[in-house]
Amino acid sequence: MYPQQREREQPIFSARAHVFQIDPATKRNWLPASKHAVTVSFFYDASRSVYRIISVGGTKAIINSTITPNMTFTKTSQKFGQWADSRANTVYGLGFSTEQHLQQFAEQFKEIKEAARLAREKSQERFELANPALNIAAPQLSQELSEDRHSPPLLTVNGPGEEKLFRSKSAEVELTAEKERVKKMLSEGSMCEINLEAELFTLQDSNAKLVEALQEANSSVEQWKKQLAEYQEETDRLRDQVAELEAQLGHPAAAQSDKEELSRSLEELETLLRAKDQEIQNLQTKKTDVSELEKEKEEALQRLQDVERQNAELENRVTSAEKTLATSREEQEQAEVDVRHIIEVLDVKLCDLKGLRESLAKLVEK
Known part of the structure; x- marks a missing residue:
């Protein structure tokens, strides 16, 4: 994404997720687009009235998907969801850390998809107002819009030979080709195996947490x-x-x-x-x-x-x-x-007795 595009686009919602892309060779297996969880954001380009999903890993964009009204975000497990982008000819998958984050992303995808539809209808109305030479038959236009809101209506012009002009014919061809590519991609990809791949990713994440807990216990x-x-x-x-x-x-x-x-x-x-x-x-x-x-x-x-x-x-x-x-x-x-005190007393007594004995002995000699 160039610097000018960054200036004119405004972020709407961001989430952290592991990004995967469908294997273009087999259309059955998931290929990781990032080694770690990256930021996935919804952007709005006001100058072109376009909504896009963008994710940058390092110096390159690993997701650059323009949201169209016929896109669908499908939750294939409690923490994994996917959508098909026919313009990029691939299917993107996102693995979230919690079921709540997946639910928030899915709701945001649904809201922006509706906003993209309204933006397309407004651009068609501006196109009609910018071409006053076109005389739109209102009953016929209402009937055609009720039959298919995604197909551009048929316009008639009052003029020689009652010629008929098809407004936005290239857009109609592009939508038809996009629908065919999406149907082909979904038919080739085995949804069962995609779900198994998503469950394997969830189990690997749980196993990593269990190993970390065992290391802490050790x-x-x-x-x-x-x-x-x-x-x-x-x-x-x-x-x-x-x-x-x-x-x-x-x-x-x-x-x-x-x-x-x-x-x-x-x-x-x-x-x-x-x-x-x-x-x-x-x-x-x-x-x-x-x-x-x-x-x-x-x-x-x-x-x-x-x-x-x-x-x-x-x-x-x-x-x-x-x-x-x-x-x-x-x-x-x-x-x-x-x-020791008793011994001293006894010594004194013994001295006294010795003196008394000597005195008695002198008296006996006399």
Whole structure:
């Protein structure tokens, strides 16, 4: 489309779609005209009163179709539609991302098709007004318009020999040839196979979305494995810390019950971690149903929360054991102070007794 055409044409409606064209060799298969979804727009050329569908892919126009009143946009599936352009000698197909987008495009096509019909009728009226030498027989014209609105009416001219002139004869021949080409194109193309091609396009799109969802699920599984490894390291650290605290305690018998409880908690946590590892292996083998993966993901998150809660409880128990150890140490230090005080008192008493003994011994010698 040239720059002058861009200036005089105004966009009416635009949509994103995958563009296809019928294979000119077989008239049965679809050939993709674009690698990705492109913008497909309706344009109106006010200078010529013409409506067109235009789509540009890169630097070339992949759709340049002038809308005529006898065109029909057909929805062949929930997301695919097509129309035949006899002037371009091809059939265009559009694959949309949603059924709503297809419906909007079809409604816009219908409205612009009606507008093209009205524009053609107005151009015919202007042609009649611009030729005052033509004497149009009104009853005959009304009858012919009611019989075929798309065929130009027959005009009679009052003159020698009662000669008859056909207005817009070239337009009539063009419409007739266009109808024949459309009928031939639709008869050669197998509508069933076209529908199958459209359904294949839809299935390929759904398959791509499913693969993307599975890839996201795989990345989530890797994140869960990393979190489980971190929890395993944290559990080992807590276990070492508990063993160290037990070694530092002066009375292991008093902390035996806490030790057993902590051991049970650690065993439960290890069992849960092993179960989680098994679930991860199961997740890696189950990649056929995205909904099932989502459900198992929620269950895994819930179990991870349970593991976090158990870790918090274990940390609380470790904190309590540390407090108990600190209290035992304080009591032991206090007992040592009391013992040293008693020993000092006993030393003083022993000195006093020794002095008394010496005094008694001197008295006995005298």
